[in-house]
Amino acid sequence: MLGKIRRYQQLAQKLEPNSHQRESLLKTVDQYLNSFQNSLGTSSTYHPDLPAGRNKEALCIKPFPENIESIIETIQNDIIVPGLNIASPGFLGFIPGSGLYAAALGDYIAATTNRFVGFRFTAPGATRLETELIQWLCGLVGYTKYAGGNLSSGGSLANFIAIVAAREHFNIPSQDYYRLVIYLTSQTHHSVIKALRIAGLSDAYLHFIPVDDHFRMDPVALRQEIKIDKQKRLIPWLVVATLGTTNTGSVDPIAEIVDVASSYQLWVHADAAYGGCFILCKSIKKKLLAVAKADSITLDPHKGLFIPFGLGVVLTREKEHLKQAYLYDDVDYLPELHDTAYETSAASLSPELSRHFRGLRLWIPLKLYGVNIFSAALNEKILLARFFYNELLKLENIEIACKPELSIVTFRYCPTHGNANRFNTQLFELIKRRGRVFLSTTRLNQKVFLRMACLNFRTHLENIVLALEELQTAIRFLLKS
Numbered sequence: 332m333l334g335k336i337r338r339y340q341q342l343a344q345k346l347e348p349n350s351h352q353r354e355s356l357l358k359t360v361d362q363y364l365n366s367f368q369n370s371l372g373t374s375s376t377y378h379p380d381l382p383a384g385r386n387k388e389a390l391c392i393k394p395f396p397e398n399i400e401s402i403i404e405t406i407q408n409d410i411i412v413p414g415l416n417i418a419s420p421g422f423l424g425f426i427p428g429s430g431l432y433a434a435a436l437g438d439y440i441a442a443t444t445n446r447f448v449g450f451r452f453t454a455p456g457a458t459r460l461e462t463e464l465i466q467w468l469c470g471l472v473g474y475t476k477y478a479g480g481n482l483s484s485g486g487s488l489a490n491f492i493a494i495v496a497a498r499e500h501f502n503i504p505s506q507d508y509y510r511l512v513i514y515l516t517s518q519t520h521h522s523v524i525k526a527l528r529i530a531g532l533s534d535a536y537l538h539f540i541p542v543d544d545h546f547r548m549d550p551v552a553l554r555q556e557i558k559i560d561k562q563k564r565l566i567p568w569l570v571v572a573t574l575g576t577t578n579t580g581s582v583d584p585i586a587e588i589v590d591v592a593s594s595y596q597l598w599v600h601a602d603a604a605y606g607g608c609f610i611l612c613k614s615i616k617k618k619l620l621a622v623a624k625a626d627s628i629t630l631d632p633h634k635g636l637f638i639p640f641g642l643g644v645v646l647t648r649e650k651e652h653l654k655q656a657y658l659y660d661d662v663d664y665l666p667e668l669h670d671t672a673y674e675t676s677a678a679s680l681s682p683e684l685s686r687h688f689r690g691l692r693l694w695i696p697l698k699l700y701g702v703n704i705f706s707a708a709l710n711e712k713i714l715l716a717r718f719f720y721n722e723l724l725k726l727e728n729i730e731i732a733c734k735p736e737l738s739i740v741t742f743r744y745c746p747t748h749g750n751a752n753r754f755n756t757q758l759f760e761l762i763k764r765r766g767r768v769f770l771s772t773t774r775l776n777q778k779v780f781l782r783m784a785c786l787n788f789r790t791h792l793e794n795i796v797l798a799l800e801e802l803q804t805a806i807r808f809l810l811k812s
């Protein structure tokens with residue numbers, strides 16, 4: 332038996348490279364990443380998928396080892412290339428991500444050191460860092476020291492965590508769920524409706540409040556509808572305000588909404604996944620100030636703070652509300668938390684237990700560059716959207732959905748004859764296939780619109796000028812064909 336143990340040990344030891352081997356692995360990875368980063372400005376924003384089956388052999392897992400060069404080659408050619416190049420400065424679709432390199436270093440450190448960050452006891456330093464980071468975010472949105480939060484994997488999970496906290500806080504028996512009313516608009520992100528469903532609230536009533544001509548919730552209608560629902564013996568419960576809608580980047584009037592909601596003791600959730608970080612911009616701050624009165628807020632640093640996908644934030648005005656819903660119960664096989672009033676274990680604030688040390692991927696870039704640089708980059712994005720909008724106004728037959736409030740411009744070309752929806756869909760396809768910039772589409776009142784969403788820190792004036800050129804080239808091409 333001892334012989335066997337030693338033999339297995341010898342094989343298992345291959346899992347631990349020595350410093351020379353580590354250096355050589357890192358060098359290969361770094362070479363690829365350097366070439367990736369250096370070509371971001373010139374590489375295409377879109378690559379069609381590769382023929383099915385092309386990489387099947389390279390992807391299959393084998394009992395024996397393969398070398399890092401061929402593994403990286405597969406990743407480089409077959410895995411990363413096809414699809415949308417979201418890290419590219421020409422990527423102006425959906426809500427762009429960016430992928431700060433410094434954040435990747437945070438991931439690298441987190442994964443290599445592999446602290447267990449679910450409990451304060453196991454990683455007091457990590458809990459401290461994440462607590463300070465969350466408190467900084469609380470300060471940004473105007474929350475006090477009673478607030479708390481959790482770093483989630485993204486905005487959808489943040490919305491879910493908040494909705495469950497709101498459900499638990501109201502403490503409504505499940506047989507009454509069908510009487511609960513949620514107030515939202517046609518522009519609310521679909522992840523909110525999905526979160527309600529997975530929170531067991533499919534039977535609750537979704538009350539879609541009308542929007543104004545800028546696609547913002549009408550707070551007067553909100554008040555009227557709450558009154559009527561109360562008379563019907565329904566239970567008005569939750570208002571979801573969107574600070575930066577996906578379609579048009581519109582900001583619901585949060586001050587008026589919290590005003591209405593508080594007179595009926597409703598929970599206000601502010602979905603600020605896209606728009607929240609613009610609170611760092613002086614010109615936008617005023618519009619977002621009242622978010623401090625919302626009961627819960629979703630932010631998405633993997634959008635507005637440019638870090639790679641995998642980090643959302645949920646904040647609650649009272650940390651207790653998160654704890655009420657997620658408190659870690661003592662279990663026999665796990666240690667005690669050793670929490671303090673200020674430093675709460677992540678496991679007591681979210682559904683997760685073991686998880687990635689997400690705080691580092693945000694904390695390192697913020698420390699390394701300082702917050703002012705992030706403000707500057709976001710200010711630039713706001714102005715780039717205004718510039719794009721101003722230039723569109725000079726073009727003929729362009730209909731603009733509404734004046735941009737943040738960094739999204741939603742517009743369509745109106746051909747003098749023929750089907751406008753088809754024309755705009757073709758415009759989208761043509762611009763996509765040329766691969767110099769990527770715009771996305773949406774529908775507003777059954778009409779197909781194009782969207783220019785600018786949020787990558789790498790996107791600068793020349794990319795926006797190029798987008799305008801690409802748009803005009805595509806329009807001319809389609810009008811001729």
Ligand SMILES: *Cc1c(COP(=O)(O)O)cnc(C)c1O
Binds near residue numbers: 426484485490522602
């Ligand atoms: C992006 C977004 C979400 C979803 O966030 P993920 O990070 O993609 O899960 C929710 N709401 C709004 C307004 C968003 O922009």
